[in-house]
Amino acid sequence: MTNNIGILNNEPSRPIEQWLWRGLIFIAAALLIVRYFDVLDSYELSITVFTAACLAFLGQNWPGFRRHIIIVSALSFFAIQLYGDDLGIGKTNFFLSFILASQSAFMWMSALFVMATFAYFSGLLLRSPFTEKVGTVLTWSATTMGVVGLMVRWRESYLISPDVGHIPVSNLYEVFILFAVITALLYLFYERRYQTRSLGGFVLLVISASVAFQLWYTFEKQAHEIQPLVPALQSYWMKIHVPANFVGYGAFAMAAMIGVAYLFKSWRQEINPKGLLATSLPDLSIMDDLMYKAIALGFAFFTVATVLGALWAAEAWGGYWSWDPKETWALIVWLNYAAWLHMRMTKGWNGKPMAWWAIIGLFVTLFAFIGVNMFLSGLHSYGTL
Amino acid sequence: MSEKSNSPRHSLSQRLFLFLGSMDLAITLLLALAVASIIGTVLQQNQPYTDYVIKFGPFWFEVFEAAGLYDVYSALWFLAILCLLVLSTSVCVIRNTPSMLKDMFNLRTQVQEKSLRAMHHSQQWDTENNLKDSVAYVEATLDAQGFRVKQTPKDGGAVLISAMRGGMNRLGYIFTHLAIIIICLGGLLDSNLFLKFAEWQGKISIETRDIPTSEIPNESRLAVGYQAFRGSINIPEGRSAQVAFLAMKDGYLLQELPFRVEVKDFRIEHYATGQPKSFESDLVVYDDDLEKPLEQMIAVNHPLLYKGYAIYQASFSDGGTGLNLEAWPLDKQAGNETVSFDTRVFDSRKMHWGDETVQLEMTAFRPFNINPDPTDDDPERLRNFGPSFGFKIRSNTGEAKEYLNYMLPVPRNGRDFYLSGVRNSPAEEFGYLYLPLDADGELVGFQRFLSTLHDSEKIEQVAQTMMLETLESLDGKRDETLEQSLKQTLNSLVKMFMRGGFVEVSDFIETNIPETEKETLGPAYLSMLREMLARLYFMQASDVPSTEQEADAQLVFLQDAVDAIGSLSRYGSPVYLELTDYDHVEASGLQIARSPGKPIVYLGCALLIVGVFVLFYLPQRRLWIRVNEINGRVNLLLAGMSNRNPREFDQYFEKITQHLKLASGNSSK
Numbered sequence A: 001m002t003n004n005i006g007i008l009n010n011e012p013s014r015p016i017e018q019w020l021w022r023g024l025i026f027i028a029a030a031l032l033i034v035r036y037f038d039v040l041d042s043y044e045l046s047i048t049v050f051t052a053a054c055l056a057f058l059g060q061n062w063p064g065f066r067r068h069i070i071i072v073s074a075l076s077f078f079a080i081q082l083y084g085d086d087l088g089i090g091k092t093n094f095f096l097s098f099i100l101a102s103q104s105a106f107m108w109m110s111a112l113f114v115m116a117t118f119a120y121f122s123g124l125l126l127r128s129p130f131t132e133k134v135g136t137v138l139t140w141s142a143t144t145m146g147v148v149g150l151m152v153r154w155r156e157s158y159l160i161s162p163d164v165g166h167i168p169v170s171n172l173y174e175v176f177i178l179f180a181v182i183t184a185l186l187y188l189f190y191e192r193r194y195q196t197r198s199l200g201g202f203v204l205l206v207i208s209a210s211v212a213f214q215l216w217y218t219f220e221k222q223a224h225e226i227q228p229l230v231p232a233l234q235s236y237w238m239k240i241h242v243p244a245n246f247v248g249y250g251a252f253a254m255a256a257m258i259g260v261a262y263l264f265k266s267w268r269q270e271i272n273p274k275g276l277l278a279t280s281l282p283d284l285s286i287m288d289d290l291m292y293k294a295i296a297l298g299f300a301f302f303t304v305a306t307v308l309g310a311l312w313a314a315e316a317w318g319g320y321w322s323w324d325p326k327e328t329w330a331l332i333v334w335l336n337y338a339a340w341l342h343m344r345m346t347k348g349w350n351g352k353p354m355a356w357w358a359i360i361g362l363f364v365t366l367f368a369f370i371g372v373n374m375f376l377s378g379l380h381s382y383g384t385l
Numbered sequence B: 001m002s003e004k005s006n007s008p009r010h011s012l013s014q015r016l017f018l019f020l021g022s023m024d025l026a027i028t029l030l031l032a033l034a035v036a037s038i039i040g041t042v043l044q045q046n047q048p049y050t051d052y053v054i055k056f057g058p059f060w061f062e063v064f065e066a067a068g069l070y071d072v073y074s075a076l077w078f079l080a081i082l083c084l085l086v087l088s089t090s091v092c093v094i095r096n097t098p099s100m101l102k103d104m105f106n107l108r109t110q111v112q113e114k115s116l117r118a119m120h121h122s123q124q125w126d127t128e129n130n131l132k133d134s135v136a137y138v139e140a141t142l143d144a145q146g147f148r149v150k151q152t153p154k155d156g157g158a159v160l161i162s163a164m165r166g167g168m169n170r171l172g173y174i175f176t177h178l179a180i181i182i183i184c185l186g187g188l189l190d191s192n193l194f195l196k197f198a199e200w201q202g203k204i205s206i207e208t209r210d211i212p213t214s215e216i217p218n219e220s221r222l223a224v225g226y227q228a229f230r231g232s233i234n235i236p237e238g239r240s241a242q243v244a245f246l247a248m249k250d251g252y253l254l255q256e257l258p259f260r261v262e263v264k265d266f267r268i269e270h271y272a273t274g275q276p277k278s279f280e281s282d283l284v285v286y287d288d289d290l291e292k293p294l295e296q297m298i299a300v301n302h303p304l305l306y307k308g309y310a311i312y313q314a315s316f317s318d319g320g321t322g323l324n325l326e327a328w329p330l331d332k333q334a335g336n337e338t339v340s341f342d343t344r345v346f347d348s349r350k351m352h353w354g355d356e357t358v359q360l361e362m363t364a365f366r367p368f369n370i371n372p373d374p375t376d377d378d379p380e381r382l383r384n385f386g387p388s389f390g391f392k393i394r395s396n397t398g399e400a401k402e403y404l405n406y407m408l409p410v411p412r413n414g415r416d417f418y419l420s421g422v423r424n425s426p427a428e429e430f431g432y433l434y435l436p437l438d439a440d441g442e443l444v445g446f447q448r449f450l451s452t453l454h455d456s457e458k459i460e461q462v463a464q465t466m467m468l469e470t471l472e473s474l475d476g477k478r479d480e481t482l483e484q485s486l487k488q489t490l491n492s493l494v495k496m497f498m499r500g501g502f503v504e505v506s507d508f509i510e511t512n513i514p515e516t517e518k519e520t521l522g523p524a525y526l527s528m529l530r531e532m533l534a535r536l537y538f539m540q541a542s543d544v545p546s547t548e549q550e551a552d553a554q555l556v557f558l559q560d561a562v563d564a565i566g567s568l569s570r571y572g573s574p575v576y577l578e579l580t581d582y583d584h585v586e587a588s589g590l591q592i593a594r595s596p597g598k599p600i601v602y603l604g605c606a607l608l609i610v611g612v613f614v615l616f617y618l619p620q621r622r623l624w625i626r627v628n629e630i631n632g633r634v635n636l637l638l639a640g641m642s643n644r645n646p647r648e649f650d651q652y653f654e655k656i657t658q659h660l661k662l663a664s665g666n667s668s669k
């Protein structure tokens, strides 16, 4: 029992830090609301309050997150100030065109994520805690650039034309960035909590894959161009449905990659218990636990997202459930993980079969995420309107 | 309970109960439902049955139909899985709820000292304090930590303090599982299961014919009631309706509404880039219950809710746009005059074509077409094609060719053409006819040339001159038979060309000319034909070119016209239809739905969300502290357990132990 305790290093921040943070968020939200009270409708007001509450909650015991939010805010503000009212400045201004314009920020994000992956794996293979730490720093930087990019892109869409402006979670390109960023944040959270940097490379692998896809998508299909919203997407449900979904996807992806690490370790342990991977990776029981945590988190958020989707569908398509392929695949994903959770909680399964199942789960999720858009037609492809 | 389940003496109903509530069944059903759902996404659902026949062939079509694969989600076997899942969950909830509820409140004051020591988390230590103080500070500490606390006196003066936090966790289980049942029941209320049942009983019959609403028989009509439905209807601007069509299998049912909906106007707004920005309809609802008609605008994502009915903007289509057309004859039998007439989209009319009568069916109209140019290699290059309209020409045998005419000329290599697409079936891509415009930008030049080519006398005349000139250039001696044969050849070359273009002429050369002469005669025939066509063209060309440029332009026009005429036989329509004016009428596609189960489903969803978070993030933690006085020393025995997050509990238990030890140490000073 006692030898597990050292693993958990989740000391709450000092109360003074907590109150400073909550105060800061409160002031920021209050300023925002006072400044824009005339133009915010009740939905926007409540979403502002909700977001502030989430930030205050997440940051109170997580210094890295506090730093992240502050840096993201500062950089985004800086970029927005530089832009002023003219999108064209993005091409001429040094900071914008090389660093902060959304496209540049995403390029930085991509590069940093790939570097972080290498750093984590090198750290693991060289048994170098310092290199692993570099991985963490790179992951934080990549995440920061990603979120800044999203923020700036949001503003850029309004600079194109006020009626084109929208939150950047509306197409496959934008949600890929969201996916990378959210998965990274989830991982960073558990990394701090479990003090296990050795899993970083595995989780970052899936992020790097999504980055690769997104780069291909940019260069091959010009997908990065900001497009106005089709009428079906002009709904406030979109703004909460999509992010909730991606917390789910991100958590499932992380669980699967931990599953991969789990299988690696148990395989190496059988062959060579003293070997590098067998000793560097966290205890099997820790990974097992993490896998459960990730899937539970994903399941909870995926439940919320699916319900939000149903509410939205009721407003847009005339029914909360239409057995549209995307909807149906969301259900399939959900049922799959429900079965996984039952297996574990009530039948007490764990270990290798559950790791395999988590990996299979990622493929099911992946199909729901991308496969449906690519191979199946339905209401989500907005074929009729 | 598990002991009992192994007993063979259970009655059948008890065994059934156990089976239904078993975890194995639950997991099997969850996965079975997942797999079954996949089928419905791979095979497109609720398509017209004829499409399925084409796709699978008659045999597999029947097999798949019997298996209900065209509407998986209301197939009997699918519903059976769903019902089993609901049943299984219900049994599970019924079985577990009593013990869970008890567990929520029960502080377990009966735990033996022995069991406390045996627990995974267990610590004990001595303290300087007396028993009463110890009990007091332990209680105060745990209370401050948010525990519910109860003390029970035990034998020998010992006190057992039982504490619990997060008892609500058990509610999480009840909520989530109850939610599944509630959602499924609500969903059932909104499904079309009752309709299927009524159809199966023969109370209603599905209409498959395309007939006016008023002629739809009673057994295909559903009266106004409380039942759920999801129907749709297209209402042209300025018109109204009091029904909705429910798609069922390969046909539909008519749902009557307690009010009348009128579409006053339908609008599409566009972004500066041309993409659609919004689809909106101005609706008026007429109902005797209303003091005055209810006017409201609806748009995508903004439905109108009235009396439990919701009216959504779902699609749009043509509402019978008025079209003023001019028919340019292309075929000799269609005469030489252009004819003007008025029609509407979705109208059809008879058209005489020689002795044959064909049916002209107007099918579509679009006011704008910003399309990729089908002739351009770069699919990104967009071009304004102007308004377009579609129509079908159906022969007596029922076969139809489909046409699509664009009304703005399209430039190609610097010249302007009218574009008309044609295809033999919806599965094909359109092939395009390019009609060249004359110097004035009209079809007149082409038309005049075409009618010259239809004029046998003129062809005769030109053949005569050309024959004479040709023979003269040879040597001048007159030979009656040669003359006749050459003239005949020239004549028939033009006729052949008019019948089937260059293809027909080549075929003729291929089949009718001896192999030895093909080499020389083939090209000779073709150049004679070209010469004839050119002579015919210049014979009728009104304006004699004054500059070289104009002369070149005429030659190019001639070439384009010859190309177009050469492909007329494949075009297949006796006339070219040109749109001179239109009166655009749109129809708004409304979806009208009633879902009485919706509030129930939403309640279930709320329960589910609350339940899931409580289940995962509100662990139930229990602590027991037995305070004992042995030989004047006060001893504390602490034990604890949690039903979730064992790792966090390790840490938590460690901390609370430290805390209590410290507190006891402090208080001893």
Ligand code: HEM
Residues within 6 Å of the ligand: A296, A338, A341, A342, A345, A346, B020, B021, B022, B023, B026, B030, B085, B088, B089, B090, B092, B093, B096, B173, B176, B177, B180, B612, B615, B616
């Ligand atoms: C669609 C159907 C179902 C869903 C979505 C569902 C969902 C869940 C969830 C999310 C958990 C929590 C797992 C965890 O803590 O990791 C759970 C636990 C549980 N489920 Fe289900 N469940 C369903 C059907 C059933 C059925 C049919 C049974 C009965 C055989 C059942 C029995 C249980 C039991 C006994 C637990 C453990 C509760 C505990 O110890 O806290 N579930 N379920």
